[in-house]
Every structure is written in structure tokens, then in C-alpha cells.
Amino acid sequence: MADIKGILFDKDGTLVDFHATWFAIGDILALRAADGDRDRANDLLDVAGFDFATHSFRPDSIFAAGTNADIVSLWYPHLANGARQALIAEFDRFTTEEGASKPVVLPGCREALAALHATGRQLGIATNDSTGGAERTLLALGVAQMFAATYGYDAVANPKPAPDTVYAFCDFTGLRPSQVAMVGDNRHDLEMAKAAGAGLAVGVLSGTGTRDSLSQLADVILDSVADLPEYLAVQA
Structure with a gap:
């Protein structure tokens, strides 16, 4: 644990209450x-x-772990490519505005992030939301200043579960994948960690994942991000 110099966090279900934040938004889009x-x-x-x-x-459903592009493809399968791209852009705009205006932070999240930031570790976001939506959510939560980088599905060639986001974070920070921990509530998060050779894959039970769905991929499963500072301190 002493060699973990950077931590990538999933956003929804890890820092933000997924159900409280996203059901109403998803319902509007479905209607x-x-x-x-x-x-x-x-x-x-x-x-x-x-x-x-x-x-x-x-757990691991398209809405829980996928991108807006995945949802558009599922709900509008017959759209031509131009119309599909325009609708994805509209979904990104809507979810950015609505998700950032109504994020429900998980208990203990801000305090845990502050404690981890104080250790000198580089913090980043790896989400299948849009990059703009993630950045605005961090601002709304009052924690943006603690993060070195934010990566949405549109910031890399291949989003989670591909390893691209871990590599991008390492390129930006100068860290090796083995020095990075990935924290998330879905298998996509942990699959990305394993594909990239991340030093630690942390599953959290604060989102849509369950102990059963995460256990085969996680190095450790915690109740929430609030438990992460103590876990890393004890393991160091």
C-alpha cells in the first residue's frame, strides 16, 4: 500500500448516491x-x-455501468449515425446539467477525499459519464480542487472496462499503473483496473454492485469510500 501514489475513483455509486441522483434523470430520458x-x-x-x-x-447494467452512447444505442437502435451522434450529444448536455445540479454525495465522501488528498496522493475521476458532467459534479460537491484529472467516456478512445483511462492518468501524473488504485462500485471499474495492471482494485458497496458481483475482481471490498483512508493507513 505504501507504493500507491494515485487513486482513480468512479463517480456514480462511489462518490455520488447513484439511485438518488440518477433515477429521476433516467426516467425523464425514458419518457x-x-x-x-x-x-x-x-x-x-x-x-x-x-x-x-x-x-x-x-449491478453492471447499461444504466449502471454504461455510457450515454450505450443507452442511445439501446433505446434508439434504428437511428442513422448522424442522428445518433446528435442524440448522444443531447443526452450528454442534459445529463451534465441535471446530474451536476442535483448530485447527492455519499456519507463521509468529502471527508475521505480530504484525508486522502492530504497524504499527497494524486486523485482522479474515471467515469462513464461525460467528462463535462463529471467536472461539473465535482464543482457542485465542492471537491474539484482535490482532483488532478477527470476522465469521462469521451476523454479516451475506449472507456471502461478498457484500460485507457488508467494509462491516461499515468501519462498525466507520471505514475506507473502499479502505483494506482482504482475504486468503484461496478465490475467495469475493477475490470479496467485489472486490464491496466493497477496496483489495487477496490470495490465499494455504496452503489449498484454487490459483494457477489465484485468479489471475483476486487482485491478488497469496502462498504464505502469513507472506509478507504483507514484501510490504506492500516495496510501501509
């Missing part, structure tokens, strides 16, 4: 896609990963 048909919108939410029985998003 638009369904032309206001409530039943059809519910079907779209279901196929994207919302479980109406538990009122939560399924």
Missing part, C-alpha cells in the same frame, strides 16, 4: 424516448437495468 408513454418508458428503464421490484439499478 422522452417513449413519447410520453408511461408503460413503454418503464419497459425502456427495465431493459436498461432498473429493477422496479427493488427500486434500484441492477
Whole structure:
């Protein structure tokens, strides 16, 4: 643990309460896609990963772990490429504005980030949200100044679970992948860590992932980011 000099965090479900922040936004987008048909919108939410029985998003579902481009492809499969790109841009704009205006921070998150930043470690964001949406969310949470870099799905050639974001963070900070920890609530986060050769893959149970869904990939599973400073301190 002493060699961990940088930490990449997923955003939604890791720093931000995924369900509280994103269900209302996803519902609006589904209703638009369904032309206001409530039943059809519910079907779209279901196929994207919302479980109406538990009122939560399924682990590793498209809505939980995918990008706006994935959602557009799922909900609008017959669009021509130009129209698809325009709609992805509209989704990015809407989710950036709405997600950044209503983020619900997870308990203990700000304090944990401050403690980790105080150790001198480089902090970064690796999200399948847009880069602009992630940056505005960090500003809304009042933690942007603690982060060296923010990477959305549109900042790299291949988003999570590809290793590109870890490599980009290492290029920017001068760290090696083995010096970087990746923290996230979905398998995509941990798959990226493993693909890149990250030094530590940390699963957190504060989002859509479960102990069962994360256990095969995580080096350690914590209840939330709030537990990370103590874990790293004890392991050092």
C-alpha cells in the first residue's frame, strides 16, 4: 500500500448516491424516448437495468455501468449515425446539467477525499459519464480542487472496462499503473483496473454492485469510500 501514489475513483455509486441522483434523470430520458408513454418508458428503464421490484439499478447494467452512447444505442437502435451522434450529444448536455445540479454525495465522501488528498496522493475521476458532467459534479460537491484529472467516456478512445483511462492518468501524473488504485462500485471499474495492471482494485458497496458481483475482481471490498483512508493507513 505504501507504493500507491494515485487513486482513480468512479463517480456514480462511489462518490455520488447513484439511485438518488440518477433515477429521476433516467426516467425523464425514458419518457422522452417513449413519447410520453408511461408503460413503454418503464419497459425502456427495465431493459436498461432498473429493477422496479427493488427500486434500484441492477449491478453492471447499461444504466449502471454504461455510457450515454450505450443507452442511445439501446433505446434508439434504428437511428442513422448522424442522428445518433446528435442524440448522444443531447443526452450528454442534459445529463451534465441535471446530474451536476442535483448530485447527492455519499456519507463521509468529502471527508475521505480530504484525508486522502492530504497524504499527497494524486486523485482522479474515471467515469462513464461525460467528462463535462463529471467536472461539473465535482464543482457542485465542492471537491474539484482535490482532483488532478477527470476522465469521462469521451476523454479516451475506449472507456471502461478498457484500460485507457488508467494509462491516461499515468501519462498525466507520471505514475506507473502499479502505483494506482482504482475504486468503484461496478465490475467495469475493477475490470479496467485489472486490464491496466493497477496496483489495487477496490470495490465499494455504496452503489449498484454487490459483494457477489465484485468479489471475483476486487482485491478488497469496502462498504464505502469513507472506509478507504483507514484501510490504506492500516495496510501501509
